[in-house]
Amino acid sequence: MKALLLALVATAAAAQPACDKPVYLSFDTGHMGVAPLIAETLKKHNAKATFFLANEPTQTGGTTLDETWAPWWRERAAEGHDFGAHTWDHDVFLEDVADADGRVVRFKVRTQAGINPPVLRELTPEQYCDSLKRVGERFTAMTGKALAPIFRAPAGRTSPALLNAAKACGFTHVGWSRAGFLGDELPSQAYPNAQLLEKALRDIRPGDILIAHLGIWQRQDAWAPAVLEPLMTGLEQRGLCFAPLREHPRYATLFKPPDPRKP
Numbered sequence: 127m128k129a130l131l132l133a134l135v136a137t138a139a140a141a142q143p144a145c146d147k148p149v150y151l152s153f154d155t156g157h158m159g160v161a162p163l164i165a166e167t168l169k170k171h172n173a174k175a176t177f178f179l180a181n182e183p184t185q186t187g188g189t190t191l192d193e194t195w196a197p198w199w200r201e202r203a204a205e206g207h208d209f210g211a212h213t214w215d216h217d218v219f220l221e222d223v224a225d226a227d228g229r230v231v232r233f234k235v236r237t238q239a240g241i242n243p244p245v246l247r248e249l250t251p252e253q254y255c256d257s258l259k260r261v262g263e264r265f266t267a268m269t270g271k272a273l274a275p276i277f278r279a280p281a282g283r284t285s286p287a288l289l290n291a292a293k294a295c296g297f298t299h300v301g302w303s304r305a306g307f308l309g310d311e312l313p314s315q316a317y318p319n320a321q322l323l324e325k326a327l328r329d330i331r332p333g334d335i336l337i338a339h340l341g342i343w344q345r346q347d348a349w350a351p352a353v354l355e356p357l358m359t360g361l362e363q364r365g366l367c368f369a370p371l372r373e374h375p376r377y378a379t380l381f382k383p384p385d386p387r388k389p
Contacts, residue, residue, distance in 0.1 A: 145367030147332035150374055151358075152176040152302065154212055154278060155190040156341035157183065157240055160350040161198060164340060167350075169205070171358050173368035176300075177202065177340075178278040179261050180212035183240035185341070191261075196268040203269040208370040208381075210276035211261040211297060213254075215239065219283040223248060230287035238280075240343055251291035258297050275380050276300050276371065298380055300371060303334035308357075310338045310349035319352040326353075327360045335374070 153164065153175060168175055179199075181191045188194050203209065216239035223232040233254055238244040249257070262273035277297040279288070289299055309322040330336065338349065358368070372381040 145365075145369070147364075147366045148369035148373065149306070149330060149332065149361065149366050150176065150335045150371055151368050152178065152278075152300070152335060152337050152371070154178045154280075154337065154339050155180050155182050155216075156339035157185045157343055158190055158195065158198075159185045159341040160348060161195075161340045163350055164338075164354060165198070165202065167354050167358065168207075168368075170355075171362070171368065173358065174205075174207055174370040175368065176208040176210065176274075176276075176371045178210045178212035178276075178300075179265060179273075180216040180239065180280070181214050181261075181264070182216055183242055190340070191264050191268070199265065200269045203271050206370070208274050208276075208372055209265060209271075210274050210278060210300065210371075211258040212278050213280060214257040214260045216280050217249065217254070217257065218280045219285065219288055220246075222285050222287050230285075233285075233288055233291075251287070251294070254288065254291055255295035255297075258292060259295060274372070276377060298377065300335065300377065302337040303330075305329035305331060306334040306336035308336055308338045308349070308353070310345060310353075311342045312345070314345050314347035314349075319347060319349060322349065323353045323357055323360075326357055327364075330361060330366070332366060335371075 151173065155178070179191060181189045184190055186194065215237045217235040217237050220234040220236055222230040223234055225231045232248040232250050234246070234248050236244050236246055258277050265273045275296050275298060277292060278300050282301050284299060292299060308326055309317050342349070371377050
């Protein structure tokens with residue numbers, strides 16, 4: 127009888143969600159200088175996050191998706207985080223370019239990553255898709271795992287035509303919540319860490335998608351070392367927890383394998 131009761135309790139506990147007040151912490155790539163700190167903080171809190179990958183310059187002279195960082199990505203994949211594309215070259219969408227019939231045939235973008243000078247160029251919808259798929263190919267080569275069918279446009283800038291182009295090649299866009307903009311890319315002189323922390327702890331609500339970066343070049347007073355740990359602790363004290371996007375009600379179906387019974 128005792129064994130049966132224990133089994134019933136264990137089954138009931140397993141059926142309960144890990145947390146009924148989740149927030150969805152996500153990180154876009156950056157100079158990677160704070161990447162080890164972020165990984166250790168996530169492990170300390172037993173938290174799952176979502177990473178959006180682009181091939182950006184790092185502080186050590188390489189790029190975020192080169193062989194130097196491949197072990198780091200493998201470790202994060204083994205820990206059970208989620209991963210999406212952030213375009214290969216970190217292309218910030220500027221505007222649609224249409225032909226004489228009004229059909230969008232290209233996207234004007236500003237390729238801007240790290241310390242590299244920005245470059246204006248135009249991409250066809252197919253080229254934009256190839257940029258997303260290239261991230262997935264590289265992620266699989268590094269980790270042996272597939273990239274999730276999600277992407278985040280750099281700076282969050284999109285258009286209906288760009289979203290449709292990405293959807294056609296299997297990628298759904300993920301932005302962030304208004305309160306989830308953690309401000310790590312803002313100038314620290316005008317937005318000090320203490321102010322950003324106070325605002326986040328005050329405004330973040332269950333269900334919010336949060337955004338930060340694995341290092342921002344232009345911010346003098348780095349955000350992650352000062353804010354990430356007290357932010358996570360403070361949100362947990364409010365009863366919130368951290369979940370990957372595969373548990374988000376809007377995106378969960380994207381992570382499910384296709385039903386072999388359906389044509």
